[in-house]
Amino acid sequence: MNPSGSWSRYATSTLAIAAVVLGLNGCRKDATLPGDEGAGPPTPYLLDLPTWVIDSVGPMPIPSDNQLTVEGVALGRRLFHEVALSDDGSISCASCHVQANGFGDPRRFSIGTTGQEGTRHAPALVNLGWDTAFFWDGRRAGLETQAHDHVVKPIEMNAHWSEVVHRLQQIPEYPPLFNAAFGTVQIDSILVVRALAQFERTLVSFNSRYDQFHSTGDSTVLTDTERRGLALYVGRGACAKCHPLGMFTDHGLRNVGLEPFNADSGLAGITGLSTDLGRFKVSSLRNVGVSAPYLHDGRFSDLMAVMEFYFDHLEASTPNLDHLLIDLLDQQGQFTHAEMMDLIAFLHTLTDQNFLNNPSFTAP
Known part of the structure; x- marks a missing residue:
């Protein structure tokens, strides 16, 4: 995916998509949004783990409310590389977590959208599904909650979730992808971080x-x-x-x-x-x-x-x-x-x- 492409697609989104977004606040909680119907259940995603890994450390613990699916992982992968998560469309998760560097940052400190350096090194991401504490100070206990924080942190993506959700809603590819993964075209921050967490749980490394x-x-x-x-x-x-x-x-x-x-x-x-x-x-x-x-x-x-x-x-x-x-x-x-x-x-x-x-x- 071309990062700048998603941003431009947001800027040139169709009036039809915008109309859907503007009408969301008027929908009843039990209302069916256009595109919600007919997606079918998502496909379970099976992690390919060596037997010795399962025998030695056990299967990856996965939250019951965010089981891995093919559609959820695919959506999370796209969101991991999506610059629309940042306030000015300049950085994504992948900007500071580079695959060639083990999903770490080769810089000592990452630089946010304001140009300010962070105060801690962006760690490498690997086998996160077995982790029980996230961030260097262990402030979060789950992948879903840690993913939430980076978007709003001023020295990182410096965004507001309401704005991020609005942008994603207007990028034509996203409502169908959320529908396939979660059964709704109505995007919210909870579903965004769940998709990100699903993708991050697939970052397993046992083939050295x-x-x-x-x-x-x-x-x-x-x-x-x-x-x-x-x-x-x-x-x-x-x-x-x-x-x-x-x-x-x-x-x-x-x-x-x-x-x-x-x-x-x-x-x-x-x-x-x-x-x-x-x-x-x-x-x-x-x-x-x-x-x-x-x-x-x-x-x-x-x-x-x-x-x-x-x-x-x-x-x-x-x-x-x-x-x-x-x-x-x-x-x-x-x-x-x-x-x-x-x-x-x-x-x-x-x-x-x-x-x-x-x-x-x-x-x-």
Whole structure:
């Protein structure tokens, strides 16, 4: 989909479509809108998950009121790339979540429609259906509610939902697509975020070289360097404590020793608890080799900088330092450059080229 095309279609929409929109407020709640009838039930969408994934982490939990459908996912995909969600038609979700970068942002901070930079790095999106907390500070518990926030945030899309819904209603393609997905041509914010959440739940990545090694047991899939890195990852490096094999995240919120808190208090900004100062969401390391920069503020531009922080510069005096990092305090300065390179080599085995190039995720 050409982003500017949707905006121009909005501007040149037909009077007939506009008449439908203008008449919505006069419709009774039980009234049938033109185009509502005859769509038929949507088609269930089946996620293609490897057996070992289901056996190890379980099936993806999906809300009963927003089950995946072929039509809902297709609509969500279009909306993910839709610039009409922003106030001036200049950015979409995909503007800050780039597929080639693991659906992360290669910039340290994303730039909203006003030209203002954000204050946190836009994280990579992967295997979101298993997540239980969203945003770096964990403020939202579900994909639907997190999708709602980005549209109205002043330093992001800077829009109002009433205006977004009005624009989408006047783009000729959308009423039939909403009808196919949800049985109504009347668009609202709830249905928009449900469609977005459906698409985002399909962003699953389990086909990296590590996954091939894990699922087949064929040790030759990884090089000697990568296997040494794996041994460090689950052993002395203690990486797997917060980023366990499988999902490569424990879905927790942890203080990993970053300062200063006065710049960003993390979870404490939501709870008001001093014990939550500096606690941020543990991100998945899947596709981490292509999703730089790293951590909530994008302070590290490459993986070596991350290694050096954890293995050379972690401070015992850091308030609220997570207990899972205590073991690393005794090993500061004990990791060689070669060992760090081995770890980085292993992390690159988590890159899923099929995920990064899947045409089902691109703009339709």
